[in-house]
Amino acid sequence: MSQLNATKVEKYRNHFLREVEANVEEGHWVKMCMQCGVCSGSCPLGPYWEHPPQEIFMMIRAGKREEVLKSSSMWFCTSCYNCIARCPRELPITHIMHGLAHYAKRLGLAPQNQATPKFAQYFWDNLYNGGGRVNELKLGLSLYFMNGLVEGIKTALKMRKIGQGMYFSKRMNPFEIFGGHSCKDSQGLKAALNKAREIEEAKAAQFKG
Amino acid sequence: MVKQYSFYPGCSSQKLASSYNQLRSTQSICEVLGIQLNEIPDWNCCSASIGYAGGGELPRLTLSARNLALSEKEHPGQDFIATCAACWLSSREANDRLNENQQLKTEANEALKEANLTFKGEKKVRHMVEVLIEDIGYEEMAKHVKKPLKGLKIAGYVGCQTNRPFGIAGESFENPVYLDKMIATLGAEPVENYDKKVSCCGGALMFSEPEKSQALVKDIIQAAYDGGADMIVTPCPVCQMNTEVYQEHINQKYGTKFNLPSVYYSTLMSVAYGKTAKESALDGQIIKAKKLEEIAAK
Ligand code: SF4
Numbered sequence: 001m002s003q004l005n006a007t008k009v010e011k012y013r014n015h016f017l018r019e020v021e022a023n024v025e026e027g028h029w030v031k032m033c034m035q036c037g038v039c040s041g042s043c044p045l046g047p048y049w050e051h052p053p054q055e056i057f058m059m060i061r062a063g064k065r066e067e068v069l070k071s072s073s074m075w076f077c078t079s080c081y082n083c084i085a086r087c088p089r090e091l092p093i094t095h096i097m098h099g100l101a102h103y104a105k106r107l108g109l110a111p112q113n114q115a116t117p118k119f120a121q122y123f124w125d126n127l128y129n130g131g132g133r134v135n136e137l138k139l140g141l142s143l144y145f146m147n148g149l150v151e152g153i154k155t156a157l158k159m160r161k162i163g164q165g166m167y168f169s170k171r172m173n174p175f176e177i178f179g180g181h182s183c184k185d186s187q188g189l190k191a192a193l194n195k196a197r198e199i200e201e202a203k204a205a206q207f208k209g
Numbered sequence: 210m211v212k213q214y215s216f217y218p219g220c221s222s223q224k225l226a227s228s229y230n231q232l233r234s235t236q237s238i239c240e241v242l243g244i245q246l247n248e249i250p251d252w253n254c255c256s257a258s259i260g261y262a263g264g265g266e267l268p269r270l271t272l273s274a275r276n277l278a279l280s281e282k283e284h285p286g287q288d289f290i291a292t293c294a295a296c297w298l299s300s301r302e303a304n305d306r307l308n309e310n311q312q313l314k315t316e317a318n319e320a321l322k323e324a325n326l327t328f329k330g331e332k333k334v335r336h337m338v339e340v341l342i343e344d345i346g347y348e349e350m351a352k353h354v355k356k357p358l359k360g361l362k363i364a365g366y367v368g369c370q371t372n373r374p375f376g377i378a379g380e381s382f383e384n385p386v387y388l389d390k391m392i393a394t395l396g397a398e399p400v401e402n403y404d405k406k407v408s409c410c411g412g413a414l415m416f417s418e419p420e421k422s423q424a425l426v427k428d429i430i431q432a433a434y435d436g437g438a439d440m441i442v443t444p445c446p447v448c449q450m451n452t453e454v455y456q457e458h459i460n461q462k463y464g465t466k467f468n469l470p471s472v473y474y475s476t477l478m479s480v481a482y483g484k485t486a487k488e489s490a491l492d493g494q495i496i497k498a499k500k501l502e503e504i505a506a507k
Pocket residue numbers: 032033034035036037038039040053054057086087088089090091093
């Protein structure tokens with residue numbers, strides 16, 4: 001168990017709802033859910049959600065910490081905002097799903113074999129280390145190779161035609177991999193991001209539900 | 210008189226990135242309509258809707274707050290404009306949330322101090338489509354049409370994030386009609402009751418869950434064919450890419466024979482305004498939009 005996870009388990013004991021309120025983006029909304037089920041019928045990849053949003057909210061209130069945080073479900077959110085547009089209680093469901101996913105990842109509980117947690121992390125690292133802008137080529141490459149070299153080569157071959165199409169239509173620059181674009185003040189940006197994280201962690205530590 | 214805007218291009222519009230063609234065609238119509246897009250100096254990525262694995266709430270809000278702060282400082286009095294749905298959404302969301310929540314705003318500013326910037330929250334964050342509809346208007350857009358796109362039938366694919374949760378003022382979530390109106394303004398015929406108009410294409414999950422997302426795209430393209438469309442038109446760079454570049458994969462998997470061009474509204478407008486194929490960024494198509502090429506060559 002990760003150190004952070006152990007600390008949180010110790011701190012909240014059987015108060016998973018409170019833990020979510022303190023640590024998850026827009027988590028304080030969870031208790032407003034009236035279990036109507038509208039959101040669950042809204043997800044484009046709905047059939048793949050082990051627990052659709054409505055169920056996740058119910059499970060949080062029932063204290064099913066492990067089942068929620070280890071679930072692959074939130075990682076199937078496409079950020080389509082269907083749910084937010086329809087929820088009668090106006091819960092920011094999309095953000096809560098992202099928040100749960102982020103929290104699970106930080107605790108080391110996110111599923112190991114699912115592609116989206118890895119991809120989403122690559123995206124962030126690419127931005128954070130790449131000077132504040134996303135380098136699409138590098139992002140694509142790390143993605144193909146994330147399951148190992150052999151798989152990566154197979155995927156890269158499968159995607160080769162798309163790559164060529166993008167290249168010939170002037171939409172992918174092979175030189176981007178050597179640095180490409182970045183912000184001039186990437187130092188300042190990085191410092192601001194580090195500070196933001198620091199503030200956020202301090203706030204979660206102080207939360208009194 | 211030229212209208213000035215503070216412009217956030219986003220990563221995918223960088224020179225030679227995946228939606229660079231959107232930027233080129235947008236510039237060509239802006240010239241015609243008297244719109245000047247002033248690029249925000251030293252902007253950063255907004256982390257789209259997928260940065261959440263590594264980035265917490267405040268770091269992600271800080272990313273957008275930095276762009277907004279730069280815009281406030283460098284382009285006072287100009288609205289903040291994005292062409293990418295995801296860029297617009299995250300910038301507008303950050304702007305709203307920081308303005309509504311004083312504590313979050315103070316925290317974001319504490320973080321931004323590290324970069325010597327301050328977010329004041331005085332910007333209006335708008336999508337390029339809002340500029341066209343609200344500041345220019347359909348009538349003015351129609352006036353500049355030199356080559357009406359007669360005989361073309363087009364499926365207007367609005368997608369999710371240009372539509373939800375904010376959308377365009379006065380439009381419904383279920384059936385927004387502005388894109389159809391824009392198509393008609395250019396002399397083409399919009400597919401009526403295009404039933405995948407606001408369906409999701411999988412967005413960024415196209416990369417991590419390709420099979421599942423391609424199944425969504427298959428239905429979006431099939432519905433366009435069913436409506437008799439010659440092509441799809443969309444305002445969103447991710448929608449555009451997702452509906453265009455995977456058609457061969459989909460054909461292989463499902464035995465379909467898709468070969469349907471998918472273009473930006475800006476490309477469509479550019480051709481109707483009499484620009485060349487190059488100015489309209491038709492060379493940026495992977496599935497060539499032959500009918501538009503013919504019109505552009507006339
Ligand atoms: S739509 Fe809203 S109220 Fe209904 S189940 Fe979903 S979150 Fe709860």
